Amino acid sequence: MNAAASARHEVVRDAMVPAIPRSLVTGASGGLGAALARRLARPGVALVLVARDAARLDAVARECRARGAQVETAVLDVRASDVLAAFVASADADHPIDAVYANAGVEASVGAGRAAEAFDDVTAQLRTNLEGAIATVLPLIEPMRARGSGRVVLIASLAGLMPLPDQPTYCATKAGLIAYGEALRPMLGAYGVTVTVACPGFIATGMARGYRGWRPFEWSAEKAAAHIVAAAERGARRVAFPWPLVGLIRLGRLVPAFMREPVLKSLFRADIEPMVAERTSSPPDNAASEHISDESRSLRPLKKLSSIER
Numbered sequence: 001m002n003a004a005a006s007a008r009h010e011v012v013r014d015a016m017v018p019a020i021p022r023s024l025v026t027g028a029s030g031g032l033g034a035a036l037a038r039r040l041a042r043p044g045v046a047l048v049l050v051a052r053d054a055a056r057l058d059a060v061a062r063e064c065r066a067r068g069a070q071v072e073t074a075v076l077d078v079r080a081s082d083v084l085a086a087f088v089a090s091a092d093a094d095h096p097i098d099a100v101y102a103n104a105g106v107e108a109s110v111g112a113g114r115a116a117e118a119f120d121d122v123t124a125q126l127r128t129n130l131e132g133a134i135a136t137v138l139p140l141i142e143p144m145r146a147r148g149s150g151r152v153v154l155i156a157s158l159a160g161l162m163p164l165p166d167q168p169t170y171c172a173t174k175a176g177l178i179a180y181g182e183a184l185r186p187m188l189g190a191y192g193v194t195v196t197v198a199c200p201g202f203i204a205t206g207m208a209r210g211y212r213g214w215r216p217f218e219w220s221a222e223k224a225a226a227h228i229v230a231a232a233e234r235g236a237r238r239v240a241f242p243w244p245l246v247g248l249i250r251l252g253r254l255v256p257a258f259m260r261e262p263v264l265k266s267l268f269r270a271d272i273e274p275m276v277a278e279r280t281s282s283p284p285d286n287a288a289s290e291h292i293s294d295e296s297r298s299l300r301p302l303k304k305l306s307s308i309e310r
């Protein structure tokens, strides 16, 4: 990772980035991540936007520039976690990142007739939602601590607080992210770095379009982003919404599992379209491990897995 970081470092340092507040958002090419980017975009701020789809990422970057922000994009797959971590470390060394929104995520469900989840779907969710999110924030922990300031925002889900029977892995990744943030918070809080764990309910995004099930109290991505950014900027520990679902979850926790489980099972049937092949096979997995094992070729997987634009 060090070799990759220093290699990337050289590339990034060639371009000048002004000393203005800088936020990094993963999964910024659409849905909540794009809405977060638009919400953060204004004159006098810099954004680093990360996702896999270059065309969609560029479109969001253009919108953010139109709002006055300085924007840098990185076409990266967060599942290539060593490449991602090297990029984040290098970007921060080039110019400090003040706030990081670990947002990129995917979801799947059990199969037809509630068959077990496909293993590819399991690993895609673990690697994107948990490994990718941790690899996004981990390189910033020591630099933020040393600077005595910073905001870490983890986009989890209400599904991490109330696991749904049809989405075991998705719920596990979100519960894991909540636990990670809560463990991190006391350690970083002492150094002036805030950790905000966001637990949204249903949001009308691309993710929602693949979900054929009941989505009560669904919010727009813009409304959710505004809520999350406001919470992060005031240093809130957790932001969970919408309140009727948060209230139901609190009540549900008081009810014995044998009563709660049948209700969840019948109300939240998550029949999600299988992930498309690109999503499960696109990260050049062996390229990322090649990159770890062969430092002399560290730039090759970086080029293959990512591209950076300003």
Ligand SMILES: NC(=O)c1ccc[n+]([C@@H]2O[C@H](COP(=O)([O-])OP(=O)(O)OC[C@H]3O[C@@H](n4cnc5c(N)ncnc54)[C@H](OP(=O)(O)O)[C@@H]3O)[C@@H](O)[C@H]2O)c1
Pocket: 026, 027, 028, 029, 030, 031, 032, 033, 034, 050, 051, 052, 053, 054, 056, 076, 077, 078, 079, 103, 104, 105, 106, 107, 128, 129, 155, 156, 157, 158, 199, 200, 201, 202, 203, 204, 205, 206, 207, 208
């Ligand atoms: N929608 C909801 O109801 C809901 C509710 C609670 C929590 N959340 C959470 O909110 C976050 C955003 O979800 P969303 O609803 O906005 O979903 P979305 O519309 O499907 O957007 C997901 C974003 O993540 C990016 N992404 C996915 N896999 C990636 C990877 N391997 N590497 C880099 N980027 C990747 C996608 O971009 P590319 O395809 O270009 O890579 C896209 O920009 C997720 O963490 C999700 O779990 C969503």
